[in-house]
Amino acid sequence: MNVSGAFLFLITTLFDIYISIVLARFILQMVRADFYNPISQFIVKATNPFLIPLRRVVPGYRGLDIASLALFLIVVAIKLGLYIFVFSDAAGVPILGLIIFALKSIANTVINFFLFVIFVSAILSWVTAASGGYNPFADILRQIAEPVLAPARKIIPPMGGLDISPMLVMLALIFIKNLFQLNGMP
Template identity: 35%
Template sequence: MFSQILRFLLDTVLGFFVFVLLARFYLQLLRAPFRNPLGQFVTALTNWLVLPARRLIPGMFGLDLASFLLAWLIEGLLLFLLYLLKGESPGSGSGVLAGVFFSVALLELARFSLYLLIGVILIQAVISWVNPYAPLAPLFNALTAPFLRPFRRLVPPIGNVDLSPLFALVAAQLLLIPLEYLTRSVAQLL
């Protein structure tokens, strides 16, 4: 019972932090405005870890590598801790095991990214219908525009209704299927 509680707490706290670090990475990658409550929340929550890490991990090509690498390392650490809590021991092949953990962690980041995209598209679609001039609308528009643009070229609005979010959501769901399969396949190496 204690092990289950600890697993739940670790997964919740570290998983949330990985999610916020990924959000920070994508906010900077897509040049989304940070002058809003959500941007300020993400910055305040991650600055204590990201700013010192930037001294060691510089950005490249406008990418905030510190946020991404920290998310990857924390996800790998989380997977390792959950593995240990199951009662497993690393054994002699710890180098291979570390490679598997960080491979699964990278696949988990891809899965988190797709879930983040799905959530942002849903929120943006609701905001565009309910209150297109909401303070968070520019943030969600900046985050979704690069992903919706190809679908907007293929599917024109029908009766002033933009169906591109629907097609983007279907595409994201389709990408999740092989990603889940690949993650399970790599995780079986543990």
């Protein structure tokens, strides 16, 4: 029985979910997404307990919510600290190695977030188009993905009603992950 492995899986999964919610909060404010969307409201309520006290210390800057970015970095650092504590001897790792490990983990998290958003947004666009209805989750994902997909649409515009820009962006993101060896990062 692998109790420590199962426990570590559970803890890292819970951290990853919350990290994604905090990252979504930062990105939703960056892209000026619909605040009254039920998904936006859930993200606000899930992050407010930690963000409200943090905003007293970390102010915003030019319309950006720096406190949510700081919370994102803090939660990632806590997760990595747990990971290093369980899997290695932190005393034997040089500080530069820890910084590189943290930066690669942050980059991997952001890229995986956008891969998920673009993939699910593309699938939901087919489903909502077929049903002809409104889906608040699909709307928020579209608002998050649009700034990333817009440059790709300038290169390859939709052809005959088929938009292949999500595939182009996803290939570029996976290329970046492979180029910087981000696969397998916690």
